[in-house]
Amino acid sequence: MHDDEQKEYLEEPLRLFRKKIIPKLPSNIQKRVIGEVERLEELFVDSRPPRFAIIGRRGAGKSTLVNAIFQAPVAEVGAVTAETERGAWHTYKNTSQKAVMEVLDTRGFGEGDETRFTQTEEDVWQEALSSRYPDAILFLVKAKEVDARVTEDIEQLKKLREIIKKKHDYLPPVIGIVTQVDELDPVYDTDPPFDEEKVANIEHASDHMEHMLKKHLPEVTGILPVCAYTAFKNGEMVYDRRWNIDELIDFLLEQLPGSTWMQWARITQAKTIQIRIAKTIGKSASAITGGVGAQPIPLADLPVITGIQMSMIAGIAYVSGRKLDRKSMAEFLGAIGANVGTAFAFRQLARSLSKVTFPVAGHAISGTLAATATWGLCKAAILYFIEKRPVHEAKEAYKNQSEPPTD
Template identity: 65%
Template sequence: MSNERKPEELQQSLELIRNKLLPKLPASVKQKINPEVEKLEELFLNTRSPRFAVVGRRGAGKSTLINAIFQKEVAKVGSVVAETERASWHTFKDEKNETLMEVLDTRGFGEGSSERFALSEEDAWQEAIQDTYPDAILFLVKAKEVDSRITEDIKQLKSLQSLILEKHDYRPPIVGVVTQVDELDPIYDSDPPFTSEKNDAIHLAVSHVNKMLKKEFQDIPKVIPVCAYLAFKNGEIVYDRRYNIETLTDYLLDQLPGNTWMEWARITQGKKIQTRIAKTVGKSASTIAAGVGAQPIPLADLPIITSIQISMVAAIAYISGRKFNRKTLLEFFTAMGANVGTALAFRQLSRSVSKFVFPVAGNAISGTLAATATWGLCKAAILYFIEKRPAIEAKEAYDFNQEKPLD
């Protein structure tokens, strides 16, 4: 992610906490806050696009799955002959032409004659991963062909994983994907949600792939059944028969390094993913605010906590895919009934006053109030930016969550 795409306020706040605040904190408080700062730095300051390898036999639906995840026609679908000679990185870019996701698409396992392809499969892989490597490998098996030469394919899959380990000292996780489940019997039951009879057939296919993978791999996280069929006309989706794609994209979040989460949320446009990341940000921000607020320095923490809260809201707006600018922030805080420069500051001022009135216990009270206020803003921002709920609902959530613990 380029600097111009990062919420500037968040970057500045993290630098302030890292360089100015943490060195002055007691060791016990520093140990609690530092992991949360590191988590936010990984999410936002070191962000890059996620990378996948998509492998399987021709006809398993590699390009179709890529298009389904992108929700755009970005990969050419070959229906007659193998279209992919060299392994190639497909990229999805935003309106500024910056890469959000990279997918390594290879020609199908066991396909392609020497007359068509000069490179062997292993040579093609070597060429593709010379400078970079996938964060995870998606192993695609067509639902109606789970018994077809799968042992041979899994050995090739293991070779690819081993090659990446040897070249980059990284063992990418493997996720099995059973594709085209809509073609299983009964054939007339082709549109999800499926009947129990179709679901039984899907379960059998998934169980078989899972059993075969476990013979070679001890760390297979999951096998997920999908239908990825989309029809496009003039670049627009005109028919959508996707099944379980959101389950797949949600699950892949756990297989990806934290510094890819932001772009994964933006490209998949999944509310579950966006909400999960937003809550991660909110919990870290609340923990930091609690630690800062509990320090016995009246008023000195006011700009830091305010900055943390503003930055958190800016991050959630960014996660939601909103075009980020200061107007976006003002829009939210105005909807909450607060002006960033006045009401929010007064709320923080009242926290600090408790330190004068209760010199010892006031620190704990202040820290708790800082955490609950920050968490309340997080919940409100999720409703407003991600759920796109009316401002009044977001404000009610903020008011309600002032007294609620983190959940």
Template identity: 95%
Template sequence: MHDDEQKEYLEEPLRLFRKKMIPKLPSNIQKRVIGEVERLEELFVDSRAPRFAIIGRRGAGKSTLVNAMFQAPVAEVGAVTAETERGGWHTYKNASQQAIMEVLDTRGFGEGDETRFNQTEEEVWQEALASRYPDAILFLVKAKEVDARVTEDIEQLKKLRKIIKKKHDYLPPVIGIVTQVDELDPVYDTDPPFEKEKIANIEHASEHMKRMLKKHLPEVAGILPVCAYIAFKDGEMVYDRRWKIDELIDFLLEQLPGSTWMQWARITQAKTIQSRIAKTIGKSASAITGGVGAQPIPLADLPVITGIQMSMIAGVAYVSGRKLDRKSMAEFLGAIGANVGTAFAFRQLARSLSKITFPVAGHAISGTLAATATWGLCKAAILYFIEKRPVHEAKEAYKNQSEPPTN
């Protein structure tokens, strides 16, 4: 199934909800629900690959870092294609030839390369940034070179941000990354977790880079030291000496717009990121179903609530990297004892009937039940798709429902 087809499972329920349900809601509920719908639309409808400018001198480890983040040799097997012969943006693709990340070409950065393609570096940047800009800038410096001409590099970095600000009225956050920390003394301590002496030297290098960046660029988002060494054979990982890469991936999520979160979760395959985004989806879906469930419209809201819940489950499956289709959805619902035709629909029917039996209190009760049922489905989906836990654990999470968190 193509990515566009998978996205239909995510987007269609939201479109129907906007068209058919929101106009029926009271204005006070509309405002709250629309905010949650917009959050899901940013994640689902506006979803795109993240864009970075990865800056660093030759040998700073740009390609190695990309491979380490994606746990695949995407930067070494010819999967990078330039959109123009003059450089500019490059698209990294996975084995299925799907775009996973866009990177602004900054070759020659800090190396005095002013003759490339008969253009200055600034002219190349001006051309590349005409149509789009990076979401964030990764500024790479080798651990052994944090005091080598860094000021000059920072000035070029500031120049790049100035161009972006002028063209797009946006200042991308800068993340300083100290690379190749395994090469610091003592030389015999090469494999993480490192010993105290190595850690002390890593911290010293990081603090020095932090002082340099903060002096010239006070708003720098953060400084992170990493070891990104990873080796592949025939496309498979055969050696892994990565250190602090998970922390970097998690930190970058904070700097990226919500429209890139789904793709970031899929391409990095970081479970902490996937679970975090899945919970964000679940909270919004629970707020929506709870708001709708509390309204005096018996039975008419069933397809709408079910649609939002299905979209939520699809979203959790999507961020896990699972191929999304009707079969996988049916497998999940069947595994936890909830399916649209029987137990699942019965729960929703019982919730709606409570409005008829208790015409006042029933509204609030049914709204709470809708929210808790949705959150139970979210927890079960996280266990099933992301954590890959046994079916009985997902089923238990669905049965033992609790109210969704409020923050």
């Protein structure tokens, strides 16, 4: 999923930390940092594509929704590879970000036409689900059709979940999505933001779908109305009528395992998602460096702390869609005045020397400073890589360090 150099920055410091450092830490410190290491390992080492089952009748807007999420015509230009007779799993790939999403295909869902295939739909599901399962199920219904045979479709949806439960002991969350809300009355109000009458009709359609779904599937996770219409020319978006897609993307993050977050950030290219994941990385890295920094081993922990910080920066850069190599790492650190060979090393040296100057309280002071410096690097990396702010703003964020949030 990452090229070799990116992988080196993301994963290697964590492997070394787990192998060589954790066993040497006092038990109370181990407990403090092991969960944070596991969190970063889930994000970096176990990183994989998100997997969805997108359920809906023909014309419900499955391909349109995928394109709206990717902001690219990935579902229309042959970027889909079928793995079974009916293409039960599709792989959608954004070549510019090298981001991948896997979708369980349900062509013919609810249509009752099995004559053109040698297997029934249920047989295909059984085969497709033999080795993997969707992280979540997206149940799509057109806004104008929330009354049309929805009960029938819900029964098939429940059957699919039962197969997943039996094979993998996992019940994926179900998110109901009301699509093509721009087609509701008034017909002349087609471009968001919609007026009050249109919004009222959207809410009515959503409420009805929620009632129908929860009547037969009480544990449904949520209902979101969307307009996903986009138009592309030569691979570039030339018309954008998306509405509520960002809210859907944020909501779906909550349903996905942490191992898919890195890919989800690159797929959606949503800054809110990128920043949220970056802060998660920064909090964990700060807790780890703070724990190591509190140990009474002057200077010996510098390479460990620096390695974790470099892994954090690489992760934030990766989430932003940036390919990180040694040159760009050096450019970032130099730009904010944290060059590993000069200011950055002196700052860390001063932090470790505080243990010598304050032999008892110095350990806690050192740990706090290590965590604070790491959080400062996190804030600077977010500004530099994700928000693409001027260098001086990233430098200022690093200089004006504050303690990482505890929530």
